[in-house]
Amino acid sequence: MSQKKANEEIKNTCPDCGSNDLIQDNQRGELICTNCGAVVEDMIIDDSPEWRAYSSEERANRSRVGSPTTLTLHDKGLSTQIGQEDRDAYGRKLSKNQKYQFYRLRKWDTRSRIHSSKDRNLTKAMRELDRLSSQLSLPRSVKETASLIYRKALNANLIRGRSIEEMIAASVYAAARQRHLPRTLDEIAAETRMSKKELGRAYRLLLFELALKIPLADPINYVSRYAAELNLSGKATADAKQMINDAKREKITTGKDPVSLAAAAIYISSILNDEQLTQAEIAEVVSVTEVTIRNRYKELVKELDIASSMY
DNA sequence: AAGACGAAAGTGGTTGA
DNA sequence: TCAACAACTTTCGTCTT
Numbered sequence: 001m002s003q004k005k006a007n008e009e010i011k012n013t014c015p016d017c018g019s020n021d022l023i024q025d026n027q028r029g030e031l032i033c034t035n036c037g038a039v040v041e042d043m044i045i046d047d048s049p050e051w052r053a054y055s056s057e058e059r060a061n062r063s064r065v066g067s068p069t070t071l072t073l074h075d076k077g078l079s080t081q082i083g084q085e086d087r088d089a090y091g092r093k094l095s096k097n098q099k100y101q102f103y104r105l106r107k108w109d110t111r112s113r114i115h116s117s118k119d120r121n122l123t124k125a126m127r128e129l130d131r132l133s134s135q136l137s138l139p140r141s142v143k144e145t146a147s148l149i150y151r152k153a154l155n156a157n158l159i160r161g162r163s164i165e166e167m168i169a170a171s172v173y174a175a176a177r178q179r180h181l182p183r184t185l186d187e188i189a190a191e192t193r194m195s196k197k198e199l200g201r202a203y204r205l206l207l208f209e210l211a212l213k214i215p216l217a218d219p220i221n222y223v224s225r226y227a228a229e230l231n232l233s234g235k236a237t238a239d240a241k242q243m244i245n246d247a248k249r250e251k252i253t254t255g256k257d258p259v260s261l262a263a264a265a266i267y268i269s270s271i272l273n274d275e276q277l278t279q280a281e282i283a284e285v286v287s288v289t290e291v292t293i294r295n296r297y298k299e300l301v302k303e304l305d306i307a308s309s310m311y
Numbered sequence: 312a313a314g315a316c317g318a319a320a321g322t323g324g325t326t327g328a
Numbered sequence: 329t330c331a332a333c334a335a336c337t338t339t340c341g342t343c344t345t
Contacts, residue, residue: 197324200324278313278314278315279315280313280314280315290314290315290316291317
């Protein structure tokens with residue numbers, strides 16, 4: 001029971017919302033509130049046992065049972081289910097009477113599991129989240145974060161009157177940015193049935209109502225992504241990032257679409273490193289116009305005195 | 312002929328009176 | 329609520345390689 005002891009040092013209520021519903025994420029070393037998504041504690045130590053078993057008896061005693069809980073299932077993956085087989089534990093067929101009993105049990109088991117409208121909503125929402133995040137090939141961390149944001153929105157009664165799809169998409173957008181793997185509004189809108197405009201509106205609602213703290217989209221994150229897509233060398237990618245940093249220092253990044261800045265930096269860097277990409281190629285994969293890339297890159301060249309290193 | 316260039320006109324969103 | 333505005337887009341004719 002030395003494990004219990006270690007855990008007593010750790011908080012068990014969320015300072016943000018007072019919920020006791022905290023889960024420990026040992027991969028990231030964080031204690032997270034499942035109600036509002038706040039990180040209650042970080043840098044915690046994974047004290048789950050690394051058990052060894054020397055006999056089958058020990059193994060039976062020490063096995064850990066069940067799958068890890070996950071926020072992407074509406075009940076966090078904790079529920080039990082009554083099996084569909086009409087047989088008892090010994091594999092014998094059930095009598096007619098028993099069969100009927102089990103039918104009713106199953107029915108009520110399902111009903112109680114998915115009973116509240118919130119739960120029903122979440123069930124649908126998590127399915128949609130699954131679909132969307134795999135379409136966008138988003139990693140698990142983003143998915144979990146999106147799920148947290150959505151739960152928070154649900155608790156704040158922001159979903160009623162709006163479509164689940166809409167709010168899930170907005171949550172995904174927010175989560176991707178929070179995790180520094182931004183997807184553009186366009187990319188997400190393309191995978192859903194709504195416009196960039198509607199998505200943006202839903203996202204702003206989330207931002208405002210939930211007071212989410214989301215870092216401004218950093219062009220550097222887009223540089224990594226798009227440079228990889230354009231097969232730019234590591235050196236050229238690093239140069240492009242450096243360029244963005246210089247641009248930030250020169251105050252010329254505010255108000256500009258971070259995507260177009262990334263595009264311009266990639267363009268310049270590709271030329272400087274003898275890996276010349278055409279404006280059209282870049283425009284294609286980052287989905288801004290050539291004209292915009294031109295404008296941005298002219299500006300960068302001028303403000304950062306890049307011309308001198310070109311000749 | 313492909314790519315780069317930039318002018319002109321239009322769009323959607325933000326800001327400030 | 330309206331007008332001004334900045335960023336971005338679309339389109340297109342022209343220059344450069």
